[in-house]
Amino acid sequence: MNSSLRWRKFVNVVMLGLTAVCVTVAVSALLIILGYLVIHGAESLSWNFFTQLPKPVGETGGGMANAIVGSAKLVLLASMIGIPIGCIGGVYVAEYGGKMFSFVIRYTADLLNGVPSIVIGIFAYTIIVLPMHHFSTIAGGFALGIMMIPIAVRTTESFLRAVPRSLREASVALGASKWKTIVKVIIPAAMGGIMTGIMLNIARVAGETAPLLFTAFSNRYWSPGWNQPAASLPVMIYTYAIAPYEDWHRQAWAAGLVLLAMVLLTNILARLILYSRRASASR
Amino acid sequence: MGAMTANPIPSFTSNAKPVDPNASGEASAMANAELRFKVSKLNFFYGPKQSLFDVSLDVQANRITALIGPSGCGKSTFLRTLNRMQETIRHTRIEGEVLLDGQNIFDMDVVRLRRRVGMVFQRPNPFPKSIYENVAYGLRINGHKGKLADHVEKSLQRAALWDEVKDVLHKSAYALSGGQQQRLCIARALAVNPEVLLLDEPCSALDPVSTAKIEELMLQLRSSCTVAIVTHNMQQAARVSDVTAFLLEGKLIECRPTAQLFTNPADPRTEAYITGRFG
Amino acid sequence: MERHFEQEFQDLQQRLLWMGSLSERAVHKAVHAVLEADEALAEAVLEEEPAINELQIEMDDRITRLLALQQPMAADLRLLIGASRINSDIERIGDQAVNIAQSATRILRHPQVKPYVDLPRMSGLAENMVRDSLNALVKRDVDLANSVMRQDDEVDRLRDQMFRELLTYMMENSAVVFPAFELVLVAKNLERIGDHATNIAEDVIYIVVGRDVRHPALDRR
Numbered sequence: 172m173n174s175s176l177r178w179r180k181f182v183n184v185v186m187l188g189l190t191a192v193c194v195t196v197a198v199s200a201l202l203i204i205l206g207y208l209v210i211h212g213a214e215s216l217s218w219n220f221f222t223q224l225p226k227p228v229g230e231t232g233g234g235m236a237n238a239i240v241g242s243a244k245l246v247l248l249a250s251m252i253g254i255p256i257g258c259i260g261g262v263y264v265a266e267y268g269g270k271m272f273s274f275v276i277r278y279t280a281d282l283l284n285g286v287p288s289i290v291i292g293i294f295a296y297t298i299i300v301l302p303m304h305h306f307s308t309i310a311g312g313f314a315l316g317i318m319m320i321p322i323a324v325r326t327t328e329s330f331l332r333a334v335p336r337s338l339r340e341a342s343v344a345l346g347a348s349k350w351k352t353i354v355k356v357i358i359p360a361a362m363g364g365i366m367t368g369i370m371l372n373i374a375r376v377a378g379e380t381a382p383l384l385f386t387a388f389s390n391r392y393w394s395p396g397w398n399q400p401a402a403s404l405p406v407m408i409y410t411y412a413i414a415p416y417e418d419w420h421r422q423a424w425a426a427g428l429v430l431l432a433m434v435l436l437t438n439i440l441a442r443l444i445l446y447s448r449r450a451s452a453s454r
Numbered sequence: 455m456g457a458m459t460a461n462p463i464p465s466f467t468s469n470a471k472p473v474d475p476n477a478s479g480e481a482s483a484m485a486n487a488e489l490r491f492k493v494s495k496l497n498f499f500y501g502p503k504q505s506l507f508d509v510s511l512d513v514q515a516n517r518i519t520a521l522i523g524p525s526g527c528g529k530s531t532f533l534r535t536l537n538r539m540q541e542t543i544r545h546t547r548i549e550g551e552v553l554l555d556g557q558n559i560f561d562m563d564v565v566r567l568r569r570r571v572g573m574v575f576q577r578p579n580p581f582p583k584s585i586y587e588n589v590a591y592g593l594r595i596n597g598h599k600g601k602l603a604d605h606v607e608k609s610l611q612r613a614a615l616w617d618e619v620k621d622v623l624h625k626s627a628y629a630l631s632g633g634q635q636q637r638l639c640i641a642r643a644l645a646v647n648p649e650v651l652l653l654d655e656p657c658s659a660l661d662p663v664s665t666a667k668i669e670e671l672m673l674q675l676r677s678s679c680t681v682a683i684v685t686h687n688m689q690q691a692a693r694v695s696d697v698t699a700f701l702l703e704g705k706l707i708e709c710r711p712t713a714q715l716f717t718n719p720a721d722p723r724t725e726a727y728i729t730g731r732f733g
Numbered sequence: 734m735e736r737h738f739e740q741e742f743q744d745l746q747q748r749l750l751w752m753g754s755l756s757e758r759a760v761h762k763a764v765h766a767v768l769e770a771d772e773a774l775a776e777a778v779l780e781e782e783p784a785i786n787e788l789q790i791e792m793d794d795r796i797t798r799l800l801a802l803q804q805p806m807a808a809d810l811r812l813l814i815g816a817s818r819i820n821s822d823i824e825r826i827g828d829q830a831v832n833i834a835q836s837a838t839r840i841l842r843h844p845q846v847k848p849y850v851d852l853p854r855m856s857g858l859a860e861n862m863v864r865d866s867l868n869a870l871v872k873r874d875v876d877l878a879n880s881v882m883r884q885d886d887e888v889d890r891l892r893d894q895m896f897r898e899l900l901t902y903m904m905e906n907s908a909v910v911f912p913a914f915e916l917v918l919v920a921k922n923l924e925r926i927g928d929h930a931t932n933i934a935e936d937v938i939y940i941v942v943g944r945d946v947r948h949p950a951l952d953r954r
Contacts, residue, residue: 337575338581339542341581341639342591343539344572346568347565348565351595356591670734670736670737673737689804693738717801
């Protein structure tokens, strides 16, 4: 009896140790990456970085102002394409779809999500770049937008489904039509979750590189309007990192840090929104 | 009850006969009241399975009708057909006739039906909105223009909740206690001035004090509204209702004035159920 | 919180008290029919008795309804149980009054046996006991109820005294046997009325404090 107790305690301690080690490894990896980014990126950050255009090859200095703006434009365009389609599609699947239909849509969305992002880039290249005969912000936004759709559909659908049936019943029993119930009760109830999903979607897409390589391509100058190739932070990181210039390496680190900061801020914003909605709902 | 307000024993010369308050009770419960709902041979199918068998029942206007019976006897199913809520579930089918003031409810516009026949559910289900917005919801979707605040106040008063919430109308409905939330749901249903209020086990999730408040509330509502309540608590049915219907395995066994049903039921199955000798 | 059934309980008690007052009036009239040899009074008692019986049935019906429909607890429950017993006692008091009235019609055919001394005293006591027991119910007064119970001994003593006296009269003069015998019956009826009033008082104590004070000789450990 005593020996089995001792054995159990031993197993307990060993497993605890093993899981602690795994957690440490996982967190360490993350911390190391973050650490590198912060250390190397911070020292390269300057006011120039945010305000100046890239300097010609060989010259030091310069910044990535156009890439920052370009990323913002691309993400904005992608959101305008991907979010409405994805969210409204999610509403349809959650509220009107039958069992078979919902299953098919969900499966398709998961498939699309699993398509390598470079393949989506090729698709956008074929559809938009080739007929237009040039790279453009539109093409890049389009590619990113397509990537946003499946996630938007899934998160919208699952948050809508999570709204309790009792709320729908209450609304319907008061004489509300199905559409009014959706618009006035269900969507507002799920709004916190839907917006969180949107924010996370945006954060993810902001860092995509492969689809931009042959859609928006890149640009050493400002890209006015939507019809011209545009620089973006991920592509600039790629370009600068593999170049032989030390100065460019430093700028790449800085860009990585800025991108990370943008993603982090978006995530925090998403959580704050969700938290404040929950807090006001329970007050 | 402490000492009664000391009414002295009536003097020898007084021939005044105290008015019998119950003279109106039993006779008029059946005879004089008009009918609000007339249900004839209602059969309900969920897929291939039948859960109501030829149920014929009259719901009288301005009376409280209680539906009692063991779990699964079909009383909630029956109640929900009165405002066609069963249509929100797939694969349900109805045979039979349900008349509201003489009109067949299945020929009516369902939205208009549900505005005349309101429902309160077992678990309080206020919307995640403020107290004010909850009550105003029904009015808004009806396209109601003009001053909503008065209507909201009136509904909250009818639900005996106004005094408790009048200063915090902007707060979330979820800040209220369970009993208050249920009264809020009643206020929300009353806001559109329904002729009938259906309550599906409204107190089963509540504590005794909240239950008592809602029972008193129902008794006050009956002058302006017809009330039908499903309850698994037959003492509650005895306390508040004028007419009680006993259902068993989808069939209506007995429907009589409450005082008669609980003192001298006609059917031995009813007797077995209300004496607790069931099963 | 005011509950809807409170009015019904109030009405029940009012009706019970009304019934009690009818019985009290009947006793009063019946005794005076004897004391004043008044045939009209005796007939009035007989005519008014059915009203009391109707009330008994009505009271039982109300009590059954309230028990079934309102599931009363504690004081409410004791009130209904006590009211049911009091109902029965009041009806019996009415019956005793009828008996007295019937004796009165027979007595007045004969000359008065003796000056009535103990009879008015006894009847006064009995009527007081009935009135006090009902007042104790109205006021929920346990002390008043206890005083009723104490007076019963005096009523019993007066009955015994009347028995001895009337027996002596009957033994000395066989002509007065008929009226004297009726007077004995009247005395017995009055003593029974006292007992019923005592029962009512005991029921009032049960209603107010929940203690059953009947048969104090019983060892109730």
